[in-house]
Amino acid sequence: MELFDTSKSVLQEIRLPADEFPNVRLLVKRDDLIHPEVSGNKWRKLKFTIELVSYQKKDGILTFGGAYSNHLLAVAAACKFAGLKSIGVVRGEELTATSNENLKRCSELGMELIFVSRESYDERAEKSCQEGWKEAHPHYLLVPEGGANYYGMVGCQEIVKELPEKVDHLFVAQGTTTTSCGLLLGSDEKTRLHVVPVLKGFDSMAEMRKLLFPFLIDEETINEYLERVEVHSEVHFGGYGKWNPELLDFITHCKTAFDLPLDKIYTGKAFYALMEWLKVQNFQTPQTIAFLHTGGLNNG
Ligand SMILES: Cc1ncc(COP(=O)(O)O)c(C=O)c1O
Numbered sequence: 001m002e003l004f005d006t007s008k009s010v011l012q013e014i015r016l017p018a019d020e021f022p023n024v025r026l027l028v029k030r031d032d033l034i035h036p037e038v039s040g041n042k043w044r045k046l047k048f049t050i051e052l053v054s055y056q057k058k059d060g061i062l063t064f065g066g067a068y069s070n071h072l073l074a075v076a077a078a079c080k081f082a083g084l085k086s087i088g089v090v091r092g093e094e095l096t097a098t099s100n101e102n103l104k105r106c107s108e109l110g111m112e113l114i115f116v117s118r119e120s121y122d123e124r125a126e127k128s129c130q131e132g133w134k135e136a137h138p139h140y141l142l143v144p145e146g147g148a149n150y151y152g153m154v155g156c157q158e159i160v161k162e163l164p165e166k167v168d169h170l171f172v173a174q175g176t177t178t179t180s181c182g183l184l185l186g187s188d189e190k191t192r193l194h195v196v197p198v199l200k201g202f203d204s205m206a207e208m209r210k211l212l213f214p215f216l217i218d219e220e221t222i223n224e225y226l227e228r229v230e231v232h233s234e235v236h237f238g239g240y241g242k243w244n245p246e247l248l249d250f251i252t253h254c255k256t257a258f259d260l261p262l263d264k265i266y267t268g269k270a271f272y273a274l275m276e277w278l279k280v281q282n283f284q285t286p287q288t289i290a291f292l293h294t295g296g297l298n299n300g
């Protein structure tokens with residue numbers, strides 16, 4: 001299924017001063033350019049899920065998200081384009097379809113919004129809760145928050161095919177780990193994968209292990225894959241949705257100096273981690289460093 005054209009996701013070369021960064025070729029994979037609303041990793045994560053909805057002859061997707069969720073908006077837009085229905089279960093019973101621009105847009109795109117209390121939202125992954133949603137909406141495929149399922153991971157594997165053959169270091173922001181797990185599975189065994197969790201105290205390795213298990217089954221194989229992962233766990237700027245003037249200045253600098261737009265929740269932090277890491281490297285041989293732009297620009 002080719003709803004969105006991924007050829008719009010170009011590889012942008014970031015020119016850095018060679019005396020400060022010797023032997024570095026830095027490329028940004030601009031997945032944010034795929035679509036304004038199904039941007040970044042969103043289309044990658046949804047592609048096979050949408051295919052599955054058609055195979056299973058369901059009416060649409062039921063999924064979960066917070067009031068500002070990039071994922072909810074992406075599901076609403078992708079379903080609209082695919083001629084499917086969508087239901088968004090939103091965290092916060094006090095909210096309405098006009099509480100913010102994100103929810104307004106989801107609603108305009110035809111998404112039915114169901115507002116639930118924080119307590120019942122927090123139970124969304126429990127088996128009984130999932131069964132309840134399935135029973136109430138039998139013609140919808142349930143997709144977890146953030147598109148974090150097997151199909152999302154498989155879709156993200158495809159990104160690697162659009163990168164140069166030899167990538168020595170690949171950087172990506174991490175939330176649910178779906179994107180990073182896909183990149184890990186798809187990339188060459190010589191590529192080191194650098195993950196930048198945006199949540200404070202997040203156990204990247206444990207979360208990746210959980211998601212990889214149904215795919216790889218064997219603990220030893222999982223360990224082999226995870227040996228290629230480097231976690232940059234101290235670049236969360238206080239945690240999810242938090243930032244400071246230093247991060248905002250960095251984002252402004254990247255826009256002016258490199259014509260690279262970044263958001264302050266995910267990609268700004270991940271690119272910051274990359275640049276801090278680069279400053280302390282001293283490569284003796286040419287290295288190709290790639291950064292995956294996972295989008296998020298519509299939420300600032
Ligand atoms: C813009 C953006 N970047 C990165 C991520 C993190 O991706 P993942 O949840 O697959 O780790 C998300 C969340 O889905 C996101 O919205």
